Each structure stands twice: as C-alpha cells, then as structure tokens.
Amino acid sequence: MINIAVLGYGTIGSGVVEVIDRNNSSIDGKTGDNIRVKHVLDLRDFPGDRVESILVHDFDIILNDPEVKIVVEVMGGVEPAYTFVKKCLLAGKSVCTSNKELVAAHGPELIKIAKDKSINFLFEASVGGAIPIIRPLCSSLTADRILEIKGILNGTTNYILTQMDVEGWDFDRALSKAQELGYAERNPEADIEGYDACRKIAILSSLAFGKSVNYEDIYTEGISKITATDIKYAGKMDCKIKLLASSENIDGKYYAMVAPFLVKSSHPLSGVSGVFNAIFVKGSEIDDVMFYGSGAGKLPTACAVVADVVDAARHLNENIQTIWSEEGLELTGSENATRRFFVRVFGKRSECENRIKEEFGAVDFIEIPEDTDGFGFVTPALAEKSFDAHLANIPNVSGRIRFE
C-alpha cells in the first residue's frame, strides 16, 4: 500500500480523488501496488463528502506522517504551495503538481531537491492538461536537438477567440460566456493577458533546452485588444487569430514569445478550436511532432496528475526526470525576428496610402465592409525593430498583429 496526501480539495483536487476511486483497480495494476488517499488538506470542511473522514486542516499532519510517500499539490498559486512542496521534498516525499505558477517560479530548485533526495518532483499536468508533453520532452525526444516549440497553451483564450470567430461576438461577450461556463476566472487577467501561456512556454522551453528560462524574460502580449473587426480581417486573409506561445533555438540563440498571431488556415494550429490545446515540437532530425488534446478541465487534468502519482509510486526511491538545470538560459530579444505584420489604421486609405508605401514599400491593402472607419494593410517581411520604427511614422494606427 502506498499512501498519498492531496493538498487542496478544489476542482483538480476533487478530480484526483474521483479518478483514483473510479479507476482504482486499473491504476493499482499499473502501479503494482495499492494507492490510497490517506489525507486531504483544505481550509474548508466538506460535511457528507467522500473525504470528510480524511480531511485535515493542518499541513504538519501530512508533513510528519512517515506513511505518506507521495504528496499531490493542486492548490495553485506560488504560496503557500511553494513552502509546503519544498518541505515535503526535503522530508523525502515525492510531489506531483498541476501548478504552473509554482513550476515556472521555483521549478529548478524543487527539481534539484528531488534529485538530491532520490525522489521525484513531477508536473505533467502543469502544461497542456491531459496532453502528455512533459514526459515526451524528458524521455522520448532525448536523442534529438529541439529547435522549436510552438503551441496553443491556454484553453480559455482559445475558446474566446474561437467564439469571436464562429459566433461573431466581440471580446467582452466571449469572455462573459467563458466565465459563465467556468473556463475563465472571475479575474481573467492571467489567461487573457497571456501570463498563463507565458509560464507554460517557460516550463516547456526549460525542459527542451535543458536550462532555466525565466518567465519574466519572455515578451508577452495577450488577446484583450483583439476586436471582432480584427477577426473579420483575419477571415478575409484566410487566417485565424491564435494566441501562440513559442520558443526557438536559432544557431545557439534562444527566442521566446507569447502573442496573438495570424495563422493561415492551412496550418494545423489554425484548426485547434475551443478549449483544446496543441503543441508542435520541431527537432533537428525528427521534423515536426504535434500533440493535441483537451488543455484543461477537472478530470483530464486530474488524470495527468494521477499518472504522475503512478510514476512516482513505481519509482519511490529513484529520481527519474532531471534534465533541467538551475543554470539560467539567456533569451535574445525578438527585435531582429523577421516576419510580416497586419496593421489597422483609422481614416481614409487615400489620405495615407502614399505615406504607408514610403515607410513599408510593397504593402497589400485590405478593406472589409465591416470596418467603416478605416482600412488595413500587410507589410512585407521585416525585422520587428524596423517595423516599430516605421510604424511610429504612420498616423492613426489602431492596431497590429503579427503573422505566424
């Protein structure tokens, strides 16, 4: 029998208990032992609930229980999760978490403690929900040099962008619907401003490149400025607007970015809709590999956590995953990245057409009936730095979106 404890009985925590209860015999078969939830930590009481008799309010009961070998942390947020997880690891208990804030902020330190103690700190559920991506990066793609990771890593924003496209809604209405359905928090900032995707691409990049990427170094732009009219322009250009998180290794220089992009409809990522996530990985030898699935949700995420519990239980005294060192990875700014840009301008095209051509050369102008106050244009490929300098000379610019 292997005793585990669950820190936090919210959505994911109750899902973890439910998955272990429901798939008990198959999980035990795969573990080769019996997994039992001995304690659940939460500040609240849950009278009548399945966990009522095993609920504790005091973390020290779990920390000091020598029978507890694996701790599941699904509280979210950096504190008190960080303090609790670190204490558990130092006490020789493996930890499985779905908490990307924790992993992005303190991953390398916690990974190192687990390695030193010959136990495990596993976090498959922190990126991509049910999609297996952490383990493939650590164990399946180890023979190749990874050149690029690019993905839709946030289900909430992808749902909002999909609804704006399919239903023609504006941003606020799509966000309200996402909140109503429980896809977005009441304070949606972490999702819509790209912070969540930023932490996730920092985690994936650290694993892919083997050194610690500081999420604060990643240029991050959200989708809150995307309008229904932008979506109409995208349709006219046979594109979808997607919030992409990406990182690249170009000749030993590393780049990372989170921003909305115009993605051609022929690109597989353009077809990823609703709360689904997808992650492309490009290796020097393996070419593109893509992973796709439900990026969030109670039970999919809980299954990813429990799979980590099974792995930790199979390797109680052996560290299985440490290819991310504490050494920092320096990111190069994206000012030299070359791409095309879509720009929207208020006013009459005839009044600024010459000025735009002077600045950008051979642009493609685009007009749609839905934009009665302005027009759009697409620049040739040019460096971000150069684009910004030229754009500053154009009056009445109302927005710009990068092309993938």
Place this chain on the structure above:
Amino acid sequence: MINIAVLGYGTIGSGVVEVIDRNNSSIDGKTGDNIRVKHVLDLRDFPGDRVESILVHDFDIILNDPEVKIVVEVMGGVEPAYTFVKKCLLAGKSVCTSNKELVAAHGPELIKIAKDKSINFLFEASVGGAIPIIRPLCSSLTADRILEIKGILNGTTNYILTQMDVEGWDFDRALSKAQELGYAERNPEADIEGYDACRKIAILSSLAFGKSVNYEDIYTEGISKITATDIKYAGKMDCKIKLLASSENIDGKYYAMVAPFLVKSSHPLSGVSGVFNAIFVKGSEIDDVMFYGSGAGKLPTACAVVADVVDAARHLNENIQTIWSEEGLELTGSENATRRFFVRVFGKRSECENRIKEEFGAVDFIEIPEDTDGFGFVTPALAEKSFDAHLANIPNVSGRIRFE
C-alpha cells in the same frame, strides 16, 4: 561509459550510429553517462565506413561481451531477430528495437524476460516512427481507462492515397512513385495489404488494454483495390479515403480492425497527408488526445530508438515498462459494428435502383462524370453482418468502402 551494440547496419542501424555521433554531447548529458557504440553486427562489410573498425559478423561476440549492456535490434523480420534478442535479454542485456514484426509476434514473452531480469525491452520506434506513443500509453495515460485507439499507422499507404487524391493518379502509378522514393519496398505487400498497420495496432491495443492482442485475430483489409474513381467519389462526398487501424473497448468487449475508410474532411485524421502518421487515443476521462508526426524515415525512427537507449541507460538494472501481460485478449468480431457503407455498382442506376432500395431502404445515390460505367450509393447505418447479407442480393457490385 555505457557500451552498446547495434544489430543490423541497414537504414535504421546506420541512422542510429549517425544520431549518436551527431548529438553525442546532448545525449550524454541526458543519460548522465557516455554512450559508445562498441559493436555493429552485419553480414556485409563496409570498407571505409565509420563503423568499419567496429563491425562484427558473429553475433556471439556481442552476446559474450560483458561490457555490452544495451543491444539495439534494427534488423527487421522475426528471425534471426527473435533468437538474438531473446539470447541478449537472457544474458542480462537490455534491448531497444524498431521491429514491429518481432514485437507483435513475441512481445509478451520478451517483456516478461526483461521484467524477470530487471532490465528493459523497449520498442518506441516500432509504432509511429518518431511520434512518442508507446511511452505515453505506458506512463502518461495510466490513470484513465482507454476506450479507443484510431490512427493512420502506415506512412507508405498514406502517401499512396494522398498522391491518388492530390495528383489524380491511379493506384499503380502512386505505388511506383512510392517505390521510387524509397517509401515502399520492392515487395510492397506488407504495407499495401495492411499487414504492417495490423501489427502496429496489435501492439498499441495490447499496451492500452494490458493483455496480448494476437495480430492474426485482427480483420485486415488493404488499399490495393482502391481506384482513382473511388477517390473521385470520396471527393464528391467531401471525404478522404484513409487506411485506419483501430481498436475499441465497448462495455468490456474488444474490437479491432484495419481497413480503408471514408473520413469526412472535418475530421482531423482527414488532414494527415503524405508519409505522416497520426494516432487518436480516447480515454474515459481525458477525452481525445492526438499524436502526430513523421511515421517513418531513417533519422526520425533512429531518434526514437536512441531515446529508448537513453532510457535503458538511465535504468540499467531496473525494469520500467511492463503493463502488457502474456494473457491473451479475446477480440469480438466486427459483424455487429454499425456504420454506413459506400457501394459502387456497374451498370445503369435505373436498372437496379428499386432493388437497392428494397435491400437497404433510404440510400443516397451518387453519380460522378468520371464513372461512365456505373454509379454509387451510401447506405443508412447498419450492422456489418446485415450489410453483407443485403449486399449479396445486389448484382454487379464493384466495391464497397466503410464510413468512419
């Protein structure tokens, strides 16, 4: 230093040596030790080649070398691969293989020997080339009950079907081109008759359901009867024809099949073209997860083999993957599976329309200008057994394809 030996210096074998040479430092970093190819076994000589000095013709040199801890088997075919692999495992050497014939025929026995010896028998490269699918099934999806696996598992047939669709070629021309490009063997039977896909779905089903699926029990139909006219009909119905390998767990009964299917263009598998593979996995909690990538090719497959070598090197004296028992899994015949069928008939529609309606009820008739000798129709959903019985009463049937 960890010494390995490579059995077979063909396409994959030379790829394995090349990947280890080229990505040496990153592979060693991920292994935590230095991996060295000590012997390469082949009947041929390779004068001037990088492996000339380490080439051996006698398998016993490898078997009796106590320094060799991991053996890579990339000869293909059941014999002598089976004899060699079994001897290596019994001698305490871990084995990594890309050989799906070997795994489908003797997987459970070899898995059990590895488990008994606390070593590893790994075969990520046997299915899906560079796509990580074996390891996710064994380690990432362990918390969920898997209900269905459905995939495009053979790159050669997918290339042929793609060329027939895009270029309008007939089957023979597309096959010749595939042979010219090295995608198809001179004797293409294993690919085009579905035998290769059949072995691969047997392996995936055994892993997903935990018991041994005998590939000889799987109903298997290839693509050699698919004509250019069939592809035109598919286009008219907004479908692609794809060779799908699938298995399902429906209320504790297990079904498996390999056959060409009409796949609606809105289905993600319809967009998988050329030599690419894709695999859908449906769990009871996680919903659909999809894996996509290059399904074959020298370096992608070699990378999958070398990733297994890294994993075996990290776990030299510990068995890490044994969730497939020797116990057989009984498959239920697909005669009760319910689906729609597309049928082609020689002759004039007016002459057999009433007969067809009598047998099948409300069918949809389809005519295309390219089929000057006949017409097609689509049945309502009905059991395969019932479809066969009714079809026997229709004269001049020239073919039928299932709908996904």
